[in-house]
Amino acid sequence: MPPPVFRFAPSPNGYLHLGHAYSAMMNFDLARAAGGRLLLRIEDIDATRCRPEYEAAIYEDLEWLGIAWEPQVRRQSDHLDLYREAVDRLASTGLVFPAFESRAEIARLVADREASGAWPRDPDGAPLYPGQGKQLTADERSALIAAGTPYALRLDMAAAVAQVGELSWHEDGRGPGGETGLVRAQPLDWGDVIIARKETPTSYHLSVVIDDALQAVTHVVRGADLFWSTSVHRLLQTLLGLPAPTYRHHDLIRDAAGRKLSKSDSSTALRQLRADGATPADIRALVGLAASA
Numbered sequence: 001m002p003p004p005v006f007r008f009a010p011s012p013n014g015y016l017h018l019g020h021a022y023s024a025m026m027n028f029d030l031a032r033a034a035g036g037r038l039l040l041r042i043e044d045i046d047a048t049r050c051r052p053e054y055e056a057a058i059y060e061d062l063e064w065l066g067i068a069w070e071p072q073v074r075r076q077s078d079h080l081d082l083y084r085e086a087v088d089r090l091a092s093t094g095l096v097f098p099a100f101e102s103r104a105e106i107a108r109l110v111a112d113r114e115a116s117g118a119w120p121r122d123p124d125g126a127p128l129y130p131g132q133g134k135q136l137t138a139d140e141r142s143a144l145i146a147a148g149t150p151y152a153l154r155l156d157m158a159a160a161v162a163q164v165g166e167l168s169w170h171e172d173g174r175g176p177g178g179e180t181g182l183v184r185a186q187p188l189d190w191g192d193v194i195i196a197r198k199e200t201p202t203s204y205h206l207s208v209v210i211d212d213a214l215q216a217v218t219h220v221v222r223g224a225d226l227f228w229s230t231s232v233h234r235l236l237q238t239l240l241g242l243p244a245p246t247y248r249h250h251d252l253i254r255d256a257a258g259r260k261l262s263k264s265d266s267s268t269a270l271r272q273l274r275a276d277g278a279t280p281a282d283i284r285a286l287v288g289l290a291a292s293a
């Protein structure tokens with residue numbers, strides 16, 4: 001049996017905080033305990049928010065924590081062609097459609113719908129796609145594209161679910177409602193998710209499943225805020241013929257008021273804590289991990 005493969009996959013859109021330290025150290029500890037490998041992936045597809053100085057800080061902060069990862073960091077922005085190719089593959093199944101509404105139009109459509117009752121929201125609290133993209137004829141789509149109208153590509157979720165049927169994943173951690181063991185995926189809760197954005201030929205959901213498969217990741221260990229995203233990940237894995245890793249979603253580290261930590265709050269940033277004199281052992285203790293061996 002090849003050794004298990006774990007990964008830590010931060011986005012360089014701010015400095016790492018205690019929550020990232022917890023996730024990275026948990027991956028490191030689990031990989032070490034299992035005689036496995038730990039990979040590092042930089043999830044930087046959002047060119048407007050990601051910055052090289054934050055990427056450099058990720059390496060520095062992780063090294064300071066004493067986390068060792070295998071060389072050959074994978075940087076997602078280096079692989080946009082690969083994601084483009086996967087988008088084409090999905091598009092060829094007929095399950096993807098162009099959605100031409102701008103963000104402002106989507107907000108207006110949702111407000112209209114909500115005027116006459118609640119409009120469903122996804123597990124992250126964002127309204128489901130309310131637009132008309134699926135109703136357009138092939139000619140209407142071609143005309144809009146030929147006219148240079150920007151669009152995102154979305155997955156026709158109902159059609160995709162009808163095609164693949166019921167899906168599940170193996171959860172070693174726990175979901176927000178205590179879900180563990182074999183968990184049934186609920187991709188319909190997400191509506192017609194974005195597969196590729198106007199300005200980026202991919203999306204978080206698509207690039208994460210492609211990279212986990214390419215890097216032969218066997219164990220995805222990440223925060224509980226991504227628990228229900230796994231529904232979309234299982235669906236995309238199935239559509240693209242990719243293997244399913246085992247998942248372990250861990251509790252989030254919260255501030256004194258019980259709020260999820262944010263990259264914009266410097267008080268829990270690792271570099272701030274380090275500047276204030278904290279040691280890596282202090283960080284482990286702060287997040288409730290046992291001292292390292």
Ligand code: GLU
Pocket residue numbers: 009010011043208221222226
């Ligand atoms: N890049 C994501 C984040 O920083 C994590 C993605 C994942 O672990 O699947 O929140």
